Amino acid sequence: QKEVEQNSGPLSVPEGAIASLNCTYSDRGSQSFFWYRQYSGKSPELIMFIYSNGDKEDGRFTAQLNKASQYVSLLIRDSQPSDSATYLCAATATGNQFYFGTGTSLTVIP
């Protein structure tokens, strides 16, 4: 069983819609969770991190964490074509090992 799982997609949404990206993790000891965006041919860049149950908002992005369900999600409001990328979910328990999902490919259609 993979430590962190994501639906590989591709996920397509029209411009202006809400994109919803989901991630589950298997290690109940995981404490910190991250969403990275990776454009083709580039390295991942951090969008958000979340430690506590509930929602965390930053601009058009909202991360949601439910530790009981071992579930992390990322909502992108008012999706733009520039949001088209692969989104990576990651989790760590101690900061010494980070487990990445395989990524979800998102396409925002103008």
Next chain:
Amino acid sequence: GAVVSQHPSWVICKSGTSVKIECRSLDFQATTMFWYRQFPKQSLMLMATSNEGSKATYEQGVEKDKFLINHASLTLSTLTVTSAHPEDSSFYICSARPGTRSSGANVLTFGAGSRLTVL
């Protein structure tokens, strides 16, 4: 914010030669750095964890004699691909996290990556 610098961005070499890639944390000390490899349209694959002042920890299937990692200071880790072959052509990415306790202590920052092409 934390910045990780990786050099070179692109490198082309002949088969059999060795290539060194540097990863520097510019504004923080990194006791731990991570090296990843990514083939086209595939996910990140962790190669090894680099620990300052000690030997790197390699993931299963990664040849430690082929991928030499040195983490001699708190701001610099290097990956040397020895006797490179065309199958080693890939996108190599390093990442680091601050070693001090803070709200961002566990946040991984990635370098820009190094694209290696072995002819």
